[in-house]
Amino acid sequence: MIGPLRLEGKLTIITQKTNVEVYDFDFDLFFQCSHPYHWQDQHLCVLRTGAISDYQNRYEEYLARGLRLINSPEQHILASELPAWYPHIQDLTPRSVCFYSFPSVEEISESFTFPIFIKGARQTSQHNPELSIIRNPAHYADLSLRYKNDPILHWQKIVLREFVKLAPASGSVPGKIPPSMEFRSFWWNGYCVGWGQYWYQLPSYSTVGIEEGLALAQKAASRLNVPFLVIDVAKTVEGKWIIIECNDAQESGYSSISPQVLWRNILEHIES
Ligand SMILES: Nc1ncnc2c1ncn2[C@@H]1O[C@H](COP(=O)(O)OP(=O)(O)O)[C@@H](O)[C@H]1O
Numbered sequence: 298m299i300g301p302l303r304l305e306g307k308l309t310i311i312t313q314k315t316n317v318e319v320y321d322f323d324f325d326l327f328f329q330c331s332h333p334y335h336w337q338d339q340h341l342c343v344l345r346t347g348a349i350s351d352y353q354n355r356y357e358e359y360l361a362r363g364l365r366l367i368n369s370p371e372q373h374i375l376a377s378e379l380p381a382w383y384p385h386i387q388d389l390t391p392r393s394v395c396f397y398s399f400p401s402v403e404e405i406s407e408s409f410t411f412p413i414f415i416k417g418a419r420q421t422s423q424h425n426p427e428l429s430i431i432r433n434p435a436h437y438a439d440l441s442l443r444y445k446n447d448p449i450l451h452w453q454k455i456v457l458r459e460f461v462k463l464a465p466a467s468g469s470v471p472g473k474i475p476p477s478m479e480f481r482s483f484w485w486n487g488y489c490v491g492w493g494q495y496w497y498q499l500p501s502y503s504t505v506g507i508e509e510g511l512a513l514a515q516k517a518a519s520r521l522n523v524p525f526l527v528i529d530v531a532k533t534v535e536g537k538w539i540i541i542e543c544n545d546a547q548e549s550g551y552s553s554i555s556p557q558v559l560w561r562n563i564l565e566h567i568e569s
């Protein structure tokens with residue numbers, strides 16, 4: 298097993314360095330950590346080992362070793378796959394339709410007008426605009442070919458979403474979708490334990506009404522009721538807040554949130 302540690306005697310975390318700067322965190326540098334090697338009675342733990350491709354198997358593997366991951370396999374899917382979370386928060390997020398194979402242009406034109414947002418049921422290809430924003434029918438033909446060869450996208454179900462104009466953040470990130478007023482929030486059993494700007498690559502930004510955005514995230518978090526959850530919200534050009542997506546917090550990068558503060562807040566919600 299990889300790097301299990303006990304944080305301040307309260308929470309067990311299994312970590313592995315992923316070399317993704319916005320994801321990794323050296324717990325030993327900031328917290329009192331012990332390194333137990335034996336667990337029993339389905340001891341609660343959190344996985345911080347990057348993207349998890351076979352959650353069900355990993356969950357069972359850990360259970361057999363006495364450890365119970367914070368999110369059940371069902372909760373993991375509910376948090377990370379759009380077709381699972383969408384029905385619960387349909388009224389809070391852009392209209393979306395899921396496809397198992399590429400629909401024809403005629404089919405998509407019936408339900409959407411260009412530009413159309415496209416992503417896998419879990420994620421985009423690293424925010425590449427060429428593979429996420431369908432400008433017109435000709436671009437769709439080209440995009441669908443590239444989509445099928447993209448290592449991140451090809452295995453995912455296809456989701457089309459109404460394209461919503463988001464309030465822009467100033468600055469840009471090379472090769473990425475134009476950044477907007479988007480914020481990431483972390484939820485631990487329904488409590489917000491951290492939030493901050495989503496586009497961590499940019500200088501700090503803020504906007505009026507952020508508390509409205511967080512209230513929306515809270516509503517989504519309470520409907521999904523997943524123990525360790527991430528909700529991303531953004532402000533539209535009209536000043537309305539929407540949910541962009543949800544994720545299993547075990548797999549999520551910290552964005553601009555201080556991991557030290559986040560884990561400290563989580564520990565405060567755990568009885569010793
Ligand atoms: N429906 C939409 N309309 C317009 N922009 C969107 C829409 N959905 C997402 N975006 C923009 O695209 C970015 C990436 O989309 P997201 O769903 O978060 O993909 P990923 O799972 O790869 O992070 C978001 O951060 C947001 O800026």
Ligand SMILES: [Mg+2]
Binds near residue numbers: 529541542
């Ligand atoms: Mg995202």
